[in-house]
Each structure stands twice: as structure tokens, then as C-alpha cells.
Amino acid sequence: MLSSFILRRLLAAAPTLLALVVSTFLIIRVLPGDPAIFFASSPVPTAEEITYVRQKLGLDRSVPEQLVIYMSDVASGDLGTSFTTGRPVLTELLERLPASLELALVALLLAVGVSIPLGVTAAIWSGSPLDHAARAISSIGVSMPTFVTGLILIYVFFLQLGIAPEPVDRIDIFIAQPPRISGFLLVDSLLAQNWEALSSAAQRLALPSITMAIFVMSPLTRMTRSAMIGVLNADFIRTARAMGLSDWTIYVRYGLRNALLPVLTTGGIVFSTMLGSNVLVERVFGWPGIGGFALNALLASDYAPVQGFVLVMGVLLILINLTIDISYGIADPRARRST
Amino acid sequence: MTRLARASLSFKGAVKGALIAVLALTAWVLGPAPVGAQNRAETVRVTWPFETSSLDPAGAGVQRSTWGISWHIYDRLVTYELAPPLNGVQLFRSDKPTGDLAEKWDVSKDGRVYTFHLRGNAVFQDGSPVTAEDVRWSLLRAISLPTTKFVLNVGGLTEEAQLKVIDDKTLAVELREPNRYLPLALSTPFAPIINAKQVKPHLTTSDPWGGDWLKTNAAGSGAYSVTTFRPDQVALERNDKWYGPKPAMRWAIFQTVPEDTTRVAMIERGAADIAIGLTPNAIEGVERRGQARLRLIPMDNQFEFLAFSVQSKPFDDVRVRQAIAYAVPQDEIFHSVFMDRGLKLFGGTEKPAHATFPQPQAFSYDPGRARKLLADAGFPEGFETTLAYCTCKAEYFESLAVTLKDYLSRVGIQVTIEKYPGAKFGELQTAKRMPLYLENQVAWLNLPDYWVRIFYRGNTRSNFSGYANANLDPLITRADGAKNQAEYDAVASEMIAIVNSEVPLLFFRQAALEVVVGKDISDYPYWFHTLPDVRSLKRN
Numbered sequence: 001m002l003s004s005f006i007l008r009r010l011l012a013a014a015p016t017l018l019a020l021v022v023s024t025f026l027i028i029r030v031l032p033g034d035p036a037i038f039f040a041s042s043p044v045p046t047a048e049e050i051t052y053v054r055q056k057l058g059l060d061r062s063v064p065e066q067l068v069i070y071m072s073d074v075a076s077g078d079l080g081t082s083f084t085t086g087r088p089v090l091t092e093l094l095e096r097l098p099a100s101l102e103l104a105l106v107a108l109l110l111a112v113g114v115s116i117p118l119g120v121t122a123a124i125w126s127g128s129p130l131d132h133a134a135r136a137i138s139s140i141g142v143s144m145p146t147f148v149t150g151l152i153l154i155y156v157f158f159l160q161l162g163i164a165p166e167p168v169d170r171i172d173i174f175i176a177q178p179p180r181i182s183g184f185l186l187v188d189s190l191l192a193q194n195w196e197a198l199s200s201a202a203q204r205l206a207l208p209s210i211t212m213a214i215f216v217m218s219p220l221t222r223m224t225r226s227a228m229i230g231v232l233n234a235d236f237i238r239t240a241r242a243m244g245l246s247d248w249t250i251y252v253r254y255g256l257r258n259a260l261l262p263v264l265t266t267g268g269i270v271f272s273t274m275l276g277s278n279v280l281v282e283r284v285f286g287w288p289g290i291g292g293f294a295l296n297a298l299l300a301s302d303y304a305p306v307q308g309f310v311l312v313m314g315v316l317l318i319l320i321n322l323t324i325d326i327s328y329g330i331a332d333p334r335a336r337r338s339t
Numbered sequence: 340m341t342r343l344a345r346a347s348l349s350f351k352g353a354v355k356g357a358l359i360a361v362l363a364l365t366a367w368v369l370g371p372a373p374v375g376a377q378n379r380a381e382t383v384r385v386t387w388p389f390e391t392s393s394l395d396p397a398g399a400g401v402q403r404s405t406w407g408i409s410w411h412i413y414d415r416l417v418t419y420e421l422a423p424p425l426n427g428v429q430l431f432r433s434d435k436p437t438g439d440l441a442e443k444w445d446v447s448k449d450g451r452v453y454t455f456h457l458r459g460n461a462v463f464q465d466g467s468p469v470t471a472e473d474v475r476w477s478l479l480r481a482i483s484l485p486t487t488k489f490v491l492n493v494g495g496l497t498e499e500a501q502l503k504v505i506d507d508k509t510l511a512v513e514l515r516e517p518n519r520y521l522p523l524a525l526s527t528p529f530a531p532i533i534n535a536k537q538v539k540p541h542l543t544t545s546d547p548w549g550g551d552w553l554k555t556n557a558a559g560s561g562a563y564s565v566t567t568f569r570p571d572q573v574a575l576e577r578n579d580k581w582y583g584p585k586p587a588m589r590w591a592i593f594q595t596v597p598e599d600t601t602r603v604a605m606i607e608r609g610a611a612d613i614a615i616g617l618t619p620n621a622i623e624g625v626e627r628r629g630q631a632r633l634r635l636i637p638m639d640n641q642f643e644f645l646a647f648s649v650q651s652k653p654f655d656d657v658r659v660r661q662a663i664a665y666a667v668p669q670d671e672i673f674h675s676v677f678m679d680r681g682l683k684l685f686g687g688t689e690k691p692a693h694a695t696f697p698q699p700q701a702f703s704y705d706p707g708r709a710r711k712l713l714a715d716a717g718f719p720e721g722f723e724t725t726l727a728y729c730t731c732k733a734e735y736f737e738s739l740a741v742t743l744k745d746y747l748s749r750v751g752i753q754v755t756i757e758k759y760p761g762a763k764f765g766e767l768q769t770a771k772r773m774p775l776y777l778e779n780q781v782a783w784l785n786l787p788d789y790w791v792r793i794f795y796r797g798n799t800r801s802n803f804s805g806y807a808n809a810n811l812d813p814l815i816t817r818a819d820g821a822k823n824q825a826e827y828d829a830v831a832s833e834m835i836a837i838v839n840s841e842v843p844l845l846f847f848r849q850a851a852l853e854v855v856v857g858k859d860i861s862d863y864p865y866w867f868h869t870l871p872d873v874r875s876l877k878r879n
Binding site (some may be wrong): 032033034035037038040046047048049050051052053056057082083084085086087141151154155156158159161165166167168169173174283284286288292296300301 | 379380384386390391392393398399400402485486489499554555572592594595596597600601604605607608610611643665759760761762763764765766769798799800801
């Protein structure tokens, strides 16, 4: 049954999460640098102030003791407090998660929307200049680091041409934000019928999502292309052609539908990668998501947000993989019988 | 026509149709930006790299952003006069403290009692008047919390008993000995005047000073009040009850923008008005493009230097330190590393020309003399050592370190360069485990004996070289007891002469603060804390 399948998978994931939390905790504490000194930032930091800050950070105890305290806090839902923002980590992550998800989803839709047609046409006319061009373009996209692509886009579209808004935040500061229902600004503005907010949010989503989409186009295009080529060589396609079925039926209904299965898996992997790699994109675009938050915290030796971020990412990835497995089962009847 | 050809045509048609649809959508999305409710002309937008974790400047581990915000939402008893504008900048006059929340103050004949008279029309943002009891509680708080007490202790304020409420608008501070630092300490963001009446209901036994409440709530009298407080965006609105000259900007927004090139781009595009925390890379081309103004503000309360670890060999020998001072081509460095920005701290005389600190040191580029000194100290073949700096200050220090390595090798000193991230650097600095390192520092109280006290004495992190000299203590005592400016200046000159010739810290320059300002913004004030102050800004 589906529910027992889900339950078994979640239980199997628990040890992974535990190992993730503990190893992150220990690795961070092995990093060089004393956060108490770093945060005791007044012009003349005295020993007394440093001790005071260390005590507030909870770093005056031994590492095993800190670990036990941390684990019990996590079990009760307390992920600690961020020193750089002054607010509880869980609050920060929950508030910022929709921003990261919205960005990743829009980027995925963009990437899929471009990659699949591109991959299909490359497969249908494989070997042609179009095929080579499609592969070359997508390779260029993946060879540049995301922050380089992002900075180039900002330079061209914001600084030189002035058609993109400033790369800060999700919405223009002078526009009233719609009331928060889902946390996704596109959805919330639609629900509130606030067209100004919708337009502004879409404008600000444009560059960062394009940046991320460029990066993931390559695996999606190539996977679509090779899956399509594999399917188009199959017997049932030859039969369909021989029977005189329309091209739409051959290529889309029969071809693409079967080729989509590996593309689905790639899409899931790509989405997970995006959630991780959006750390730099969020920083470059001043996007208030969990990635930028964790990066700033790490650079400032602020431990709790980094640990919280890793935990949240671990949970998200497990859920994404679970969703892919389930949808695989739905899309492909052959997979269902084997679970 | 073959089936495939027809299919290609219709497929291409479909692709074309899709492309047109996408272009139309893009055109709509990237259409003209909508106009908002808040008036752009009356709003000033500051962009900085910091997040703001607290509204309470006495909070543990707060960043500079908190001091910047508190400057606007709280008032202090004392401030400084601002000099008339020069090149679009108004420098604070460290020699001219003046009344802020305290209209004026009297000093008793023996110099031990300071009586502060509060302004009659001063009210807090909730409407209640500013009383001497609020001031007493605020100062008591400042001397009780570890993050703020040091500066007030330097001013001679250490105990509750020293604070005396005379009447509703008058507070006296009784010092044990005369101390010229008291008014200056009271001008720092560490001594904000808080509305005690508003905070008291929120005090608890575990939080007797209201730190938790003041972290997210402002209880001040300042020129601006807080409308929204998010770590990445703090929005302020003008407080019309403020006693000072009415600010021209009705709203002020302090926006966190992590990338410095983005901050500058925003000013050039007119999306923001002030950008700070900039590197030479980010400001390159600003003047040439002419879409924003670059302000290079010489900081006369800052210095950049090479610190010797005088507690370990070979830098415990003054001859070795002086040798290095003679081996360094200061002119060359000022020109090619620092691009002629800032104020030189070399080329001075052995006897200080003024009783201000830092004074230019008197060494010149003389490699022959450097070698001789090294030989005298027992290192005719030179020696090996490491030179460190913080990656957080790499913009200038990277090329400075390479230049020093080159020139020191010419007198036989082989240098290995080490770079450390902020937290690690701070740890090594506090433990005094770096033989040589590059650093810069801002001093909020700009008196010579303060500099000597903090940077050349004691066991704190700010005694960068771990220097100790028994001759300095009696001089500091004499400075404390100086009866007039002339006597103080004489003692200060003696102290300066000692530390400059002993050179536990080799100076390079006083840096220029790099700020990019929108073209229509008026004169920019520079305060000792180097953070923006929007209260006097106007749009031309």
C-alpha cells in the first residue's frame, strides 16, 4: 500500500538525518576561529565581554555537552538562535523557505520549458546543426558557475540596460506586500489581486531564476535527447509510423511520454541540486532565502543557522526523492509491480 | 510534400508560436516598474553589507548596523560639532564636543563633578518627557552590561553612586578624579538615553536590564522611529517631536545588500542613495562613469599599521623593529598600494609636531641603515618570519603584504604570508600568536592618551603588539592630572615621541573611507563610528 510504502521510506531516512545533524555539528566546531571573539565586536573587546558573548553563544561548555543540549533542543523543535539576525533559527528558516522554493520551482519550470522542447527537437533531427547547437548552448550554461552567470546578467540587464530591477529582495520596497498565505509571492499577489505586487515579484524573479535555469539546462536537455532517441528507435514507434498515425501522436503521445521517465528522475536530481546551489545565487541577488541566510551565517561563524539549514535541506531532499519514487510508480505501471 | 516535411513545418510553426508567446510574456514582466505608496524623493535608502540583529546597542555580539540604527532612534547626552562642508563631506570635530540631549554641562572647579542640563523640550517618541531619572537609569544600564561598560569606565563612570539626580532636568556625575573623557564617552552609541518608564514593565529577574525587549523595541527620543525591523531591512520614519533641526528625509531605509558591486550599481542606477562597506574594486570607475559621487573621506581617528609581537623574539628588540621601519618604502607604498588615498603617517619628525595621535613617524627609506641595525641586533644574515592579515581586510592588505615581503627580503628578512578568516584571525590576535601582522583600527575617542592607553598598554586584544613600557604609566597619570591644554599637550607629546620611536606599531596611513553617494544627495557627515547619518541629508 502507498501509505505503508511512505512510512517505511521515512523510517529508513531517520538514521540518515541523525548522522547528518551530528556530523554537521561536529564539523562546524572543528572549523578554525572562535566565534565569541568574532562577535565581541565592540571597539575595545575586553576579556569580560568575550566571556559574556561566549556564554550567550553556549560555547562555554564542552563539545559533547553542547551536542546533547543541541539534540534535545532539536527534538523539541528549537533549532537555536541566529547571532547575525538575532531571531530563532526555525523562525528564520520557515520564513525564508518559501522564497527559496519559489525561486527553485520557477527556475525548474523555466529549465524544463526550454530543455524538453530543445531535447526533443535535437532528438528528432539528431546529427543536424540544430542538435549540435542545442548541446553546445546547454554545455556553456553548465560550465559557468552560477554566481558568474548571475553577475553577468545583473551587469547587462540592470547596470547597463536598466531593464531589470535592482537585485535585492523579492519585491519592490515601495509596494505594499500582499498578505502572506502560501509564502509564494506570485500566488499570494494573485489571491489578493494585487497586480502591482505580482508584476514586481515576477520582475525580481526573472534574473535569478534564469541564472539557475541556465545552469541546469544541460543535464535536462541531454537526458531528454538521449531518452527520446532511445525511444524513437523502439519497435512500437516504427509500428506507429507504419500504421500512419499523426506526427503529434508518434512523437508526443507515444515518444515523449515514454522518454519522460528518466527525465523525471533527472528533474528531481536537478531540483535537489538547485536547492543546494541556490546559496550563491541567493547571495548575489540578495534573495531572502534559506541558502543566502546559511551562507552569511557561515561566513560570520554563526553556527546554529548552518546546522539548521543542513537539517532542513536533508529533510527536503528525502521528501523530494520520496515524491519522485511515488510519481515514478504512478507514471510507469511497470515500476509499481516491483515495489 | 512528405509527411515528415509537413510535420517539421507545423512543428516549427508551433515553436514559433511558443517563442512569440514567451516574448510577449517577457515584455509584460519587464515592463515599467510600478510606482509605490512611499514617496521616493522623501526616502533615503542606505545599502550596507550588515544584517541588523538587534535595536539595542548593548546587546551581546551586535554588529555595526545596530550602532548605525541606534544613532537615529536614540539620542545621547553629548555630540560633536560638524565642520563646514568640504568636497561634499562634513567631518566631525573631535575637539568640539557639544550638547545633544543635554543642552549644556557645567564642570565643577576641581573638575570632578559634571552637571548635565537636559533640554526642556526633549520628549521620548511615546510622548513622555525625557527626565534625569531616565538618564540615570540609562547610564546605570550602560555601566552594568559588559558590552558597554568599558568606554564609560574610561570616562571615570563606574558605580551607581556616582549618578545623582538633582531635579527633573538635571543630572550630576561625580568622578573620583578629573577625567576629560566623560563627555566623550557619553557621545558614543554605548550611552543611549532610553525611556526607562517604557522599559521597566518588561524587566524580569533573569533580564534585569530589558535586553530581550529592547532587542526588538525602540524606546528612544531620536530623530527617527522604527516602522519595520527585519534583519535585512530596517525602515525608519521621521519623528516630528524631535528637538533637533527637522530632517529633510521623511523615511529612511537601511537595506542589507551582501555584494559590494551591487550596492554601487544600485546608487548609479538611482535605486538607492548611499553605499558603504566598499572595496577598491567596487568603486573603480564610479568617478569615470559620473552617475554617482565617490567620497573618499580621510579618517583622522583611524590608522593602518604593521604590528610586531614584541613579547617574542626577534621583535622584542627595538633595533629589529626600527630596522624594518627603515626597510619599508613608505612613499612607494602610499602611491601604488593605497593609490594616494588617505593621510600619510610617515615623514614626520622625531619630536612630534602636534599633540594629536596618530602622528607621522620619523623613519625614512634607508635599507643600509636597516641592515646595520639588524647586524647590531645580532641578525647580520637576516631571519625568517611570517606576516599575517585577515581575509576580511584583503583589499589593500594583500598587495601591501606582497610589497613588504619583497622589500624585507632585500635586507635579508624572509617572510611567509599567512591569510586567516575573521574568526581565526581574532583568536590568534587575542592570543598574540602572530609575529607580524597587518591591521587597521578606528578609535572612537580621539585623544592621544586614550590611544596610548588602549593600543600600547594592557592585556586586551587591542594592545596589538603586546607592548608594555613602564615609562608610559607615570605619563598617563600626569595627563589625567593636567590642569590645562598646554600641560596636557606637553605630556601627550612625550608619550607620542616614545611610542613612535619604539615603534611596536609601524604606521602606514590613515585610510580614506570609501562611500558612494547619489548625485542629488547633499553633504555627507562623517562621524567617528564611520556609519551613515541621514538626519542632515537633503536632496538637491
